Amino acid sequence: MKNHELDSVDHTILNILQQNAKLPLKEIAENVYLSVPAVSARIEKMEKEGYITGYQAQVNPIALGYHIKALINLEVPPEEKSVFYTYIKECLNVVECNCVTGEYSMVLEVLFPSTVELDKFIGELQRFGRTKTLIVFSTSVEHRGIPANPNEIVRE
Template identity: 50%
Template sequence: MDAIDKKILSLLGQNARIPLKKIAEQVFLSPPAVSARIERMESSGIITGYRVTVAQEKLGYHITAFVNVVLPPERQEDFYACVRSCPGVVECYHVAGAFSMLLKVCFPDTQQLDAFVARVQKFGKTQTQIVFSEVMGHREPGLE
């Protein structure tokens, strides 16, 4: 991967629907050359997909929280099935430290968050942090 590939990734990271012609103008290549580079990055697994970013609040999800869970190893598969079945869970990580799982969740209100936490507490101790504001949203590492 060279500097041109990184620039292409950066442009796609800002707007995955940017036309090839605009990318080509920014990196001083022809649109077919840009297309070939993108296809190469897709086939090599550097680009793994394209996603839409939504305004959660406009969809009625006003509460974002992080839920830490202490999960006994023997409950892992049941826990994974539980979080996969809940549309409010947007991210789930197995982590090191005092807690073994970290969930990012979004719900319309605190009552639904509370019901979810009660459901998860059946697996182990939890700690919940409600987000007041987002300082910086998701970004891919290494992209300018």
């Protein structure tokens, strides 16, 4: 995946892009004291090497009518995983699916307009195995970027 080590300028660029991927290249360049073409080349290289995997808008689920967020633990037998993965990739209400260690093999984060739709989805999931569902009341830390340099993690 990666062909070169990132330097401190690359880390700064990644941190800036994670906060605001729409920031004009000119402003990024001013922050890292490079020319716009130099910043553009660095970003392109990081995209090519897989450090940057995409850009997307963060939307407000509640404003769009998704009032229920839940975490679903699911026990999927190993021999069913490939069928499950094919199924789950088509489920648009699933915003994240992780294969994990522990009592359950999968943890899903889902968004639904109501508990009725959530209940129906859980019923469909149970064909793969046992479930345990946690409905989220509030979120103190939403999906966010990560420090580009793990050695420079700062706690505020």
